[in-house]
Amino acid sequence: MSSKKNSPPPPKQLSDIALELIAARFRALSEPMRLRLLNTLMQGERTVGQLVEASGSGQANVSKHLAVLRDAGMVGTRKEGLSTYCYIADPMVNELCEMICCRLRGEMEGKAKALAFNPDI
Amino acid sequence: MSSKKNSPPPPKQLSDIALELIAARFRALSEPMRLRLLNTLMQGERTVGQLVEASGSGQANVSKHLAVLRDAGMVGTRKEGLSTYCYIADPMVNELCEMICCRLRGEMEGKAKALAFNPDI
DNA sequence: TCGCTATATGGCGATCAAGCAAATTAAATT
DNA sequence: AATTTAATTTGCTTGATCGCCATATAGCGA
Numbered sequence: 541m542s543s544k545k546n547s548p549p550p551p552k553q554l555s556d557i558a559l560e561l562i563a564a565r566f567r568a569l570s571e572p573m574r575l576r577l578l579n580t581l582m583q584g585e586r587t588v589g590q591l592v593e594a595s596g597s598g599q600a601n602v603s604k605h606l607a608v609l610r611d612a613g614m615v616g617t618r619k620e621g622l623s624t625y626c627y628i629a630d631p632m633v634n635e636l637c638e639m640i641c642c643r644l645r646g647e648m649e650g651k652a653k654a655l656a657f658n659p660d661i
Numbered sequence: 662m663s664s665k666k667n668s669p670p671p672p673k674q675l676s677d678i679a680l681e682l683i684a685a686r687f688r689a690l691s692e693p694m695r696l697r698l699l700n701t702l703m704q705g706e707r708t709v710g711q712l713v714e715a716s717g718s719g720q721a722n723v724s725k726h727l728a729v730l731r732d733a734g735m736v737g738t739r740k741e742g743l744s745t746y747c748y749i750a751d752p753m754v755n756e757l758c759e760m761i762c763c764r765l766r767g768e769m770e771g772k773a774k775a776l777a778f779n780p781d782i
Numbered sequence: 783t784c785g786c787t788a789t790a791t792g793g794c795g796a797t798c799a800a801g802c803a804a805a806t807t808a809a810a811t812t
Numbered sequence: 813a814a815t816t817t818a819a820t821t822t823g824c825t826t827g828a829t830c831g832c833c834a835t836a837t838a839g840c841g842a
Contacts, residue, residue, distance in 0.1 A: 562693075
């Protein structure tokens, strides 16, 4: 492949465009309400109305949040009669949230331990 | 463990607090500039000044972005003389970005293919 | 066609975050 | 102590985004 030795390290610097695209994905996951919607959808397909009810938010908001998730390719929709059924279109979403959750749990347990009586002073 | 059968499915609905904490993590990754800083740090430890130079942004901004990443537990710092050395404190960051990148590459290739001449019409 | 239901969209006020510049702290050097 | 360098903090302005309200679109039944 490379004309030189064993290709030491390609700079691996991401372009501005790449950074923007990646940031956009994370941004889609950076709102509690959207995470709540995804969390509900992890149990299976739901209509927008069901999501509105489950989320406790207004219908317009849910619709707009779903649009964000759809634009990010994380949620897909399927129309059936009057209803629009939503589902998680990208299994990566589960993995991402799972990773963050695990990490958070670990950190919190660590802090809890640090706050315990007389750790070992 | 559980007093019942084989614990079918706990609802797995995340609490408001959990959702907020998770969203905060994703939010820390939702800015191109912060991703750029992380991307540079993936090559190894850097001082704030070096990051300022590499990022092409102002020093105050870099400092603030680093504070966000530090608060999110993603970046650690070490003071040495006048300089503050920064490093990635959470290897998860690499994984997360890698996942998103892979996914994006896949999607883009798919779209590129879709835009090619006469796919197979 | 008319109306009803489900969803999407547009406008508005409030809040939040980014970038810039100036002031502040902190460590090292002279 | 005074100066210089490195970094953080603060104040400000601007742009983005959330949630709410009202309105528009679209499918279904009478």
